[in-house]
Amino acid sequence: MRTVNSEKAMSDVEQKCADRGIKLTRRRKEVLRTLVLAESAMSAYEIAERCNVGSDDPMPAMSVYRILDFLRDQQFVHRLETANKYISCSHLSCGHDHAQSQFLICNECRKVEEIDFSSEAFSVMEKAASAAGFSSISPQLEVRGLCDSCETS
Amino acid sequence: MRTVNSEKAMSDVEQKCADRGIKLTRRRKEVLRTLVLAESAMSAYEIAERCNVGSDDPMPAMSVYRILDFLRDQQFVHRLETANKYISCSHLSCGHDHAQSQFLICNECRKVEEIDFSSEAFSVMEKAASAAGFSSISPQLEVRGLCDSCETS
DNA sequence: CTATGTAAGATATAATGTATCTTTTACGAT
DNA sequence: ATCGTAAAAGATACATTATATCTTACATAG
Structure with a gap:
């Protein structure tokens, strides 16, 4: 599923960057593409490793980390706080x-x-939060x- | 608020341990008491530090870490995954x-x-989760x- | 062509957590 | 009383994740 639309996703992001007047550099593309192609959430070090497979420019x-900060600012990637991924x-x-x-995170296979x-669920949560200060x-x-x-397995 | 009932909490925990046939050792008490008296969530190292204030047995x-594992198994303490505390x-x-x-965690003052x-909120979330597999x-x-x-500030 | 600013690289270090092995302690059986 | 066993605590090493700082590369505006 992810791979099918990965090229479209990349070019859409490129367009958005152009619109926002920011640069999607080669390095940033590498990191983003790695995440877009990944089947699951990855740690920063896993991303670096995968980028370096078959590359002579490590x-x-x-x-x-810096690139992830940038991509998160732009809301192209998210950080899963409970997984450090x-x-x-x-x-x-x-x-x-x-x-x-x-996010729903599977404790077994780590699928995300x-x-x-629904806004309904959210408003229920907000009510509970508000009651707790x-x-x-x-x-x-x-x-x-x-x-x-x-x-099931 | 927390301090007022801290002694009662400690003795209640002691009773529960007796009931369950497990031991609330001196070390375990130290850690639990530190957390019970804390105004906020603490990291493992903060707990160690505070235990060591004025103690000659560091x-x-x-x-x-090991004691926290034990206390979590017994549901006496919780780990906040998003804060490592x-x-x-x-x-x-x-x-x-x-x-x-x-848990509600304040991003500013770290209050927890x-x-x-409500079970209502939870069932709404379960429905959304189920729809997502x-x-x-x-x-x-x-x-x-x-x-x-x-x-407000 | 230089000045400037952004991105990337290198290096050091902090913070957090896991693994493993040894020593100590508690406690029941002899 | 003391001996043996198992649980707890301690020591050590190291892995993982993250931040801070300083330097270098590079594109581009003046």
């Missing part, structure tokens, strides 16, 4: 913004799905669980 | 189990509130936000 891990945004080819991002919780909550949520295939 | 950080369960003196635990989301989700949730006092 990608330093430190650069990966990074994943490409599943809406790279959409036109609208995605400040919101909710980015989903949109929290006036605003972040829309980024990471929910651990078991995916269907890991559940 | 608590090694590695022991803290630990916090004592707010239900130490309750009789029932607390597999569920939802353990709350109970996740058959079961963990009830531990960490929601980042701003507490009232940080919001």
Whole structure:
């Protein structure tokens, strides 16, 4: 699924960067493409390693961190706080913004799905938060669980 | 608030350990008490440091990790995955189990509130998860936000 | 062609966590 | 009482993740 649209995603991102007046450099492309092609979330060091397979111009891990910061600022990738891993945004080819991002993470196979919780679910959460003295909550949520295939096996 | 009931919490935990046939050793008590008295979540190393204030029998950080594992197994403390910190369960003196635990974490002052989301909110989330191919989700949730006092200031 | 600013590289170090092995302690059986 | 065993604690080494700082490369505007 991811691979099929990966080229479209890359060129859409390129367009967005042009629109925003920022540069999608060769290094940044390398990191982003690695994440777009990945089947699962990756750590910064895993990304560096994979970039270096069959390349004679090694990608330093430190650069990966900086590039991830950039890509996160642009909302092209997300950081999974509960896993210390990074994943490409599943809406790279959409036109609208995605400040919101909710993730389902399989505890078994580490598969990650980015989903949109209903505004209903969110407002219920906000109500509970407000009762506990929290006036605003972040829309980024990471929910651990078991995916269907890991559940049945 | 926390300090007022800290002694009761400690003795309640001691009772629970007796019931379960496990030992609440001196070291384990030190760590748990430190967390019970803490105003906020603490990292393993912060716990070790605080244990060592005014003590001539230093608590090694590695022991803290092992003891935290034990305390988490017994559900006396929780680990905040998004913060790499630990916090004592707010239900130490309750009789029932607390597999569920939802946390509100202030991004500004790091205050943590353990709350109970309504089963309604949870079932809405479960529905969304199920639609995305996740058959079961963990009830531990960490929601980042701003507490009232940080919001207004 | 130089000055300037952004990106990338190199290096050092901090913070967090895991693995493994040894020593100590608790405690029941002899 | 003391001996043996298992659990707990301690010591050590190292892996992983991340940040900070300084330098170098390079494109581009003046």
